[in-house]
Amino acid sequence: MSDLVEQLRAAIGAEAVRTEPEALAAHRRDTWVLSELRDLEGARFAKPAVVVEPADAQQVAAVLRLARLTKTPVVPFGGGSGVCGGVLPPEGAIVLATRRMDGLVALDDRDLKATFRAGTNGLAAERRVSEAGLTIGHWPQSIELSTVGGWVATRAAGQYSTAYGSIEDVLLALEAVLPDGTIVRTRETPRAAAGPDLRQVFLGSEGTLGVVTEVTFSLRAKPDESRGRAFHFATFGAGLEAIRLVMRAGWRPPVVRLYDAHESKRTFGEYTPEGRHLLLLLHEGPEPAVEAEIAGVTQICDAAGGAETGVGAVDHWLEHRNRVPGFRGFLEKGIVLDTIEVAATWSRVGALYEGVVASLRQVPDLLAASAHSSHSYRSGTNLYFTFAVRPKDRAKMGEIYEDCWRRTMEATLAAGGGVAHHHGIGRVRRGALAGELGAGGIALLRTLKRALDPDGLLNPGVLLPDA
């Protein structure tokens, strides 16, 4: 193994190759609840052989070529903020950390584009373009923790996606390295019909098909106007119906969030009467467009039985929206919990909500099963579930965690929903991927994987179920 380390040092420089225990320990896992739990329980994690920090695509290529030569697994590591177990390096693996690929490469105000190295922190990237009066328009809850390359690799969606799109909609171009060391750089053109869109090989690949090294975003000018509004509804279904009609009419508030009565009480109790379901809206754009949108959306919400309430709830959400919940404290108290985001078309989403909640309620010692909708489309919306259980037997927390996930995935598939809206597959959803893609889709994905990574070295155990 030290041969490998020596070769890596020769290839990319000794300062970029780390083997000290602290470095290895810091890259054993992402923030998946099950990894947190195992950590708390004192379980032993597999130990990677080395953490490399290449500075550019050429160095990434050198690492990947050495990995192939020596048949060593490689696990790409961005911010480590993933919540699906996408990072859990096997014994002896190379962890490829992107942190030295940091910062802005180019910003073009005229073309509204900015290129960042893949390891750039998300909030740092947004702040950099913000100084120029622009925005990426992609604001995941994890923005302070995640990297721009991670956004692409996981197919992320941000809190403003209903108007500004998900990561695939703001990604103008990228540079990535294939498992054999080939560097791919897509052309910076607003749109092309030049064969399949090669960016899509990497969007959602979760480190299994290549390593993203640079991303170019299509930016927006900051909006002139940004105005919050809030309504509450008698039923979750009535709120969903209002959102459906807003989408159908063609209005696009960047933020459209509907909380069920449980979450409305838990997080916005001050702003929502007991038992009501809170809808938060943020309207952005040129002032007259915002005026027109607010009038149109208000009319729809009124007709759907919504009662307008003050914008305090929106302000509260804006203040707290990037607070990523620390699950560790709950686990220490014997409470196992997680969030699970899925999606469905409008005609299926009501049954999906009922089905998941009903199945979770069968879990003994359940404390909570709730959801909100936070990303909407003409055809449907997502649901973001939260579950919490305090089992009598603390030794069963892991088992109960897996049971809650299995129930949610099964109920989602049974209702015709999609199993993953924006967190990705990782390890936690591997078992559900066949239900999502079907046998044909799995066969296609497996063919792509085998063609690009015949030895299965890139992030093994993630995304694709075992053959």
Add this chain to the structure above:
Amino acid sequence: MSDLVEQLRAAIGAEAVRTEPEALAAHRRDTWVLSELRDLEGARFAKPAVVVEPADAQQVAAVLRLARLTKTPVVPFGGGSGVCGGVLPPEGAIVLATRRMDGLVALDDRDLKATFRAGTNGLAAERRVSEAGLTIGHWPQSIELSTVGGWVATRAAGQYSTAYGSIEDVLLALEAVLPDGTIVRTRETPRAAAGPDLRQVFLGSEGTLGVVTEVTFSLRAKPDESRGRAFHFATFGAGLEAIRLVMRAGWRPPVVRLYDAHESKRTFGEYTPEGRHLLLLLHEGPEPAVEAEIAGVTQICDAAGGAETGVGAVDHWLEHRNRVPGFRGFLEKGIVLDTIEVAATWSRVGALYEGVVASLRQVPDLLAASAHSSHSYRSGTNLYFTFAVRPKDRAKMGEIYEDCWRRTMEATLAAGGGVAHHHGIGRVRRGALAGELGAGGIALLRTLKRALDPDGLLNPGVLLPDA
């Protein structure tokens, strides 16, 4: 060969397997100008062995399995309206016509989605959803001639794309068959982070990676309001600048078309003073949103030096927009001509326009070299060039045609543009694809092709340059 025909008959029924000379002749080519010219010159085209008309994905799979078994090339055939030479079956090939896969499978007003079989005519599909008060929002010039499956396979863009997106933006799900007969059906969910987006393997594949058999569109309600506007500008650059600022401000008129002075005079002479550059706009949406947009866009056009003119030009365009030019008549008169659509970011598009026009002007006996912009984005726009040459020596028409294309591709790449905005690659742009994708991109695409179609049987000679 008759063995193959017998096997095909046994697999999908005798009525779906055609070998009569008329059927073979009708599938020798698409509407590529160079094929038209060769036809006119009496050149002999290669003769496919058989035309098959499978009725569903299972029959398509049977055909593809037989093709693989017998190592027979397969050329998918939709409407035959392609203009890049994507259809030119080699001697002895199977032509897989999609026409029996016809009609609506399902329409859902609540989910705003419609599923059509891939061979459904585009206008028939749009009319079907229109009866329900809905629209696909995809309106290519070829809508009367093309198929919905062809839209996907070529990565088409329609005339309303600036607001409603290109085909990849309105495609909710699809069913397709891989070269080995595997049927892939993607999930009908509004958005997913479940690995790479498998629809993208087929979008733009031009029949080389699989056969699309069914498509599900994400529909829109028809807009309440639809209002035209027109301005003219002193320079093409001033008009482009106005469009850039409209996009930057966040306004999204579905139709934004800027014609250079040559085209303004040629097509809209009645509405445009000599030497001015005409901008056509169509605003759609709820009435107050349209009002706000018109006010905002007018302000930008005024400030950019635009002079408003009557909407007669917009009405004229709306009336004639689906008239596909018949190139045959020109060819018969000894005039060789074509249209070439490319794209670039805003900072490059001016130089691209100048570069292409300057290069075309070096062609002897040039009659016209002009362009318009018809699909715009925050980051840039497309340019749709037209060239026409009447060479002294009619025998040189083919050679001059290829020279004009080569010049346009080279000048586009030199200016940093993308070589294909929405017609695809086919045969006419194969030589430019390496410039578009780079060596790494070509290597990636070739790896995908080899993995899915190791014998190179699907639409050989199209898209990928020879190894």
